[in-house]
Amino acid sequence: MAIEAVIFDIGNVLIEWQPERYYDRAIGEDRRRAMFAEVDLHGMNDLVDQGHHFTDTIYQWADKYPEWRDEIRMWHDNWIEMAAPEIPHSARLLRALRARKIPVFALTNFGVQNFDYATTVYPFLNEFDRQYVSGRMKAVKPHIPIYEMVEIDCGIKPSALLFADDRIENIETARARGWQTHHFSDPQGWADRLISEGLLTREEAA
Template structure:
């Protein structure tokens, strides 16, 4: 079926999201492994993605795990260093699609306050035709309700949507709902898929 809208995840599709890399650099791999073993930092971040306040959630987590207070607060205070850098080829693909008149949406697990902050650092995050941000919606991938909400809001049939995400569980839910999907492992493969779908030429996808 012809594609009527392309949907991008953001983390590890448009912006690298590797918190462990930040901590390896700042406190060293051994201390980072110890902290991540003791503190469920990704669980903390999941709360932010669900709509809990960015600052309040992380600072409360830091107080609960006071032995790691400064390191946990860095998840907030140095957050943009965790969410970096952008993936330039993916950004070019997003813009090339929009230049061709293809609607481009975001579907991302992202908090409210840190998404707004990210938009000031990465202006391309303001360029989507529709941005479905989990913190605003108070529902997250890979659970079905957020996909249903996207379908209801955009009004397009599931098989007319092409969705790229780096996580298989997020892709699997979309596939079950009838979306066309692409498991993102790098921008070159995503570019090739967009060319194969007839959405971009090879030159436009370079």
């Protein structure tokens, strides 16, 4: 079936998201490994993605671990250094699709406050036709409700949606619902898929 809308994940598709890399640089790999072994930082971030307040959640988490308090607060205070850099080729693909008048949506696990902050740093995040942000929706990938909410809101048949995400579990849920999918590993592979679907020419996808 012809594609009627293209859906981008954001983390590691449009913006690199590597907290461990940031901490290796900030506090050293050994100390980072010790902290991540003791503190469930990704679990903390999951709460933010579910709609809990960005600042309150991280600062409260930090207060539970006095030994790591300052380092945990870095997740908030230096967050934009973790959500960096942008992936320029992917941003160009987003804009090329929109130039072709193809609807482009975001479907992302992202908190409310930090997503709003990210849009001030990465202007292309404001350019989606629709933004499906987990923190706003109080539902997260890979669980079914957020996919259902997208389908209902956009009114497009699942088989006419093409979704790119770097996490295979997110892709599998979408595929099970009948979406067309692309497991993102690098922007050139995504460009090639968009070309093969007839959505962009090779020149447009460069």
